[in-house]
Amino acid sequence: MRQPAMAAYTGKEISPGEGVQTDAELDEFVRQNAETSYHPCGSNAMGYDDMAVVDAQGRVHGNTSSACGGRVHHAADCHWQL
Template identity: 45%
Template sequence: MVFMRSDPSLRDPDLQLHFTPVGYKLTPDELIVLKDPVVTAIPNVSRPESCGHLTLRNGSFRDPPRIFARLLDAESDVRALIAGCKYIRRIFAAPPLARHVIEELAPGKPEMTDADWEEFLRRESVTVFHPVGTCKMGADPTAVVDSTLRVHGIENLRVVDASIMPHLVSGNTNAPTMMIGERGADLILSGEGRKE
């Protein structure tokens, strides 16, 4: 795992690079495992500016919502991912690792312009399934829950999961989501914010 800046002028890292000693390819429908020996290296934008949305499909709660991920809507996300891809290539070209590299499977084209990278990223990018923010916490008109995780306007209903995050955290969502669960359990057990 590497946290890095796509641009040295940035104050904080905006990319996370993942290195896995298993070859795989993610598609919108499946995870394809490749034959060894393969290392998978992928960049992801830590705080993407692209923002999706969801809507109800119809009036039935049994039907799944319509999800519009809108990946790579923001040009800044594309630029950051291009920088991440270039940095991954630099890592694999470094002398300690280069002698172990047999070939690059994807994109596999040695000379890549930024336009080539963008075309590759738009064709191959998928979400890493860490959506947040659909029931964000806050006091503004777009907030769904308050600071005690109670749904605004509905008594005795709380949302206790990653959807309450107003913004995506910079790293993985697992630990923060567990902490939200712990805090939610404490609030429920103590009765804080509960109306009788």
């Protein structure tokens, strides 16, 4: 990001800031500011065999509740929290 061609798109470092330079300072910043988040994403088998979770139309096998189960066609299209 420090290349001249990127100058129009960059500003001052927001976090952790210019005051954090050494490994020890960075370690301390992470200890004080890191948080966890739960945002699961995974995949399951599609098909009609015993290991399949959904059929070819994405319907969950054995599901009698329309409020149960969700699917995404491509995990790469999901919203990623960075």
